[in-house]
Amino acid sequence: MGTGQEQQNSAAQGAQQGEESSLFPTYARYPISLVKGEGSWLWDDKGNKYLDFMCGLAVTNLGHAPVKVKEKLKAQLDELWHVSNLFHIPGQEKAAALLTEHTCADAVFFCNSGAEANEAAIKLARRYHQKVLGSGRFEIITFTQSFHGRTLATLTATGQDKVKEGFLPLPAGFKTVPLHDLEALKNAITSTTAAIMIEMVQAEGGVYPVEPEFVEAVSELCRQHGLLLIVDEVQTGMGRTGKLFAYEHYGIEPDIFTSAKGLGSGFPVGAMLGKGYLREAFSAGSHGSTFGGTPLSMAVVNATIETILEEQAPERAAESGEYLVKRLNEELGGNPFVKGIRGKGLLIGIECAEAVGDIVLEGQRRGLLFVTAGPNVIRLLPNLLVTKEEMDQAVSLIAELIQEHTAVKPL
Ligand SMILES: *Cc1c(COP(=O)(O)O)cnc(C)c1O
Numbered sequence: 001m002g003t004g005q006e007q008q009n010s011a012a013q014g015a016q017q018g019e020e021s022s023l024f025p026t027y028a029r030y031p032i033s034l035v036k037g038e039g040s041w042l043w044d045d046k047g048n049k050y051l052d053f054m055c056g057l058a059v060t061n062l063g064h065a066p067v068k069v070k071e072k073l074k075a076q077l078d079e080l081w082h083v084s085n086l087f088h089i090p091g092q093e094k095a096a097a098l099l100t101e102h103t104c105a106d107a108v109f110f111c112n113s114g115a116e117a118n119e120a121a122i123k124l125a126r127r128y129h130q131k132v133l134g135s136g137r138f139e140i141i142t143f144t145q146s147f148h149g150r151t152l153a154t155l156t157a158t159g160q161d162k163v164k165e166g167f168l169p170l171p172a173g174f175k176t177v178p179l180h181d182l183e184a185l186k187n188a189i190t191s192t193t194a195a196i197m198i199e200m201v202q203a204e205g206g207v208y209p210v211e212p213e214f215v216e217a218v219s220e221l222c223r224q225h226g227l228l229l230i231v232d233e234v235q236t237g238m239g240r241t242g243k244l245f246a247y248e249h250y251g252i253e254p255d256i257f258t259s260a261k262g263l264g265s266g267f268p269v270g271a272m273l274g275k276g277y278l279r280e281a282f283s284a285g286s287h288g289s290t291f292g293g294t295p296l297s298m299a300v301v302n303a304t305i306e307t308i309l310e311e312q313a314p315e316r317a318a319e320s321g322e323y324l325v326k327r328l329n330e331e332l333g334g335n336p337f338v339k340g341i342r343g344k345g346l347l348i349g350i351e352c353a354e355a356v357g358d359i360v361l362e363g364q365r366r367g368l369l370f371v372t373a374g375p376n377v378i379r380l381l382p383n384l385l386v387t388k389e390e391m392d393q394a395v396s397l398i399a400e401l402i403q404e405h406t407a408v409k410p411l
Helices: 005-016 067-079 090-101 114-132 152-157 182-188 212-225 246-250 276-282 295-310 313-332 357-365 388-408
Strands: 034-038 041-044 049-052 107-111 139-143 174-177 193-198 228-232 256-259 270-274 338-344 347-352 377-380
Touching (some): 049 388, 067 295, 090 107, 090 270, 107 114, 107 276, 114 193, 114 256, 114 276, 152 174, 174 182, 182 212, 295 313, 313 338, 313 388, 357 388
Parallel strands (some): 139 174, 193 228, 228 256
Antiparallel strands (some): 256 270, 347 377
16 A cells, blocks of 8 residues: 555565455466566566567567557657547548558547457447448347457357356347357347357457358358348457458458457557448447547557558468468377367467466466467467567477476376
8 A cells, every 4th residue: 555666566576475466356367577578578577588479468469569669659659649539630540541441441440449349349230220221120149159358248249158257137139159050140140130240260269260161151141131240350350360350361341340459569459440331320429439549549550550561460470370380280299188279370279188277387487478268278379570480489398398298197
């Protein structure tokens, strides 16, 4: 409760040692405090160095503190931080023009997170049906093991029960069907269905790329029934899977898609993007966000998009992803602990025979940061400009960790 720097430090250390923290315990935190980052590398408060293969959960797609983005942010800090969306914001117009030029979207709404972007997508779908078409439709169909966010609407859309526990009553108007079950999806569509919302790779759910035939069928069903197709690209977007947005792999065009994690290189920002015919559904006063698209966040977004394009980051992610999977297969292919290696671009999952939490912790002790996706899946999310040497280093260590784990605890 103190105010001095010393007391703050001791409070932070106390929290690390398991004493009561002043934060709500919403996260089970690792015993590491990271204080500096550059490119693929992070340093903790004790001077230990880490190779970062998680990128703040698919956020720092250009590595930590990318130079051009940092310069543009510093320059904007000297000019103007915030103005209301009641005014024209040139940086916002520019970012929207860049995004629509390089995607199938014609219009963009800026907000501050992935959940908010999905919330905007859900609201836009409902309002288009209710105000523009006059169909009165409202229901959104989503898929099991999906993840769409933590607001009440987006956690209801999420196809995992654990995020819903204790939050009843949930908002009405959502239905979840098994992924890849076309019959179940067809049966779920009724006269109240407004949209289908889907991830191209279920990331939090275990790194499952959706089958191309299924994506095509979903897109076709939407067309037949007059439903909007919403693609959640919060994790898969901004080059992560080897294309600027993952829907491009599938030859489809969503009516609406969302972006957030990689959009601001670590600056909190989200976006909901849609086709031109949806414009009138979001007429003045229908939706908004105080902090959405401020000069500061837009300076970062513009520099991030420009850097991604200049550096050909999606193409590099595709090549590096192929290399990483090849090397992982070479090192781990015959290991009975490893059940499968899958993913798209630099969103990669290693499915294991047992829980991998201990392997993640041991990796941290040896200087490699990565995460899980569900209990048994190791998820690798290096930055899109990662080097071959860094990938080799990570692969050797992961192979070592898995071999040691299976030696200590044979299957
Ligand atoms: C992370 C994530 C979200 C939620 O984003 P927040 O910025 O945490 O609100 C939504 N959808 C997907 C696919 C995600 O990976």
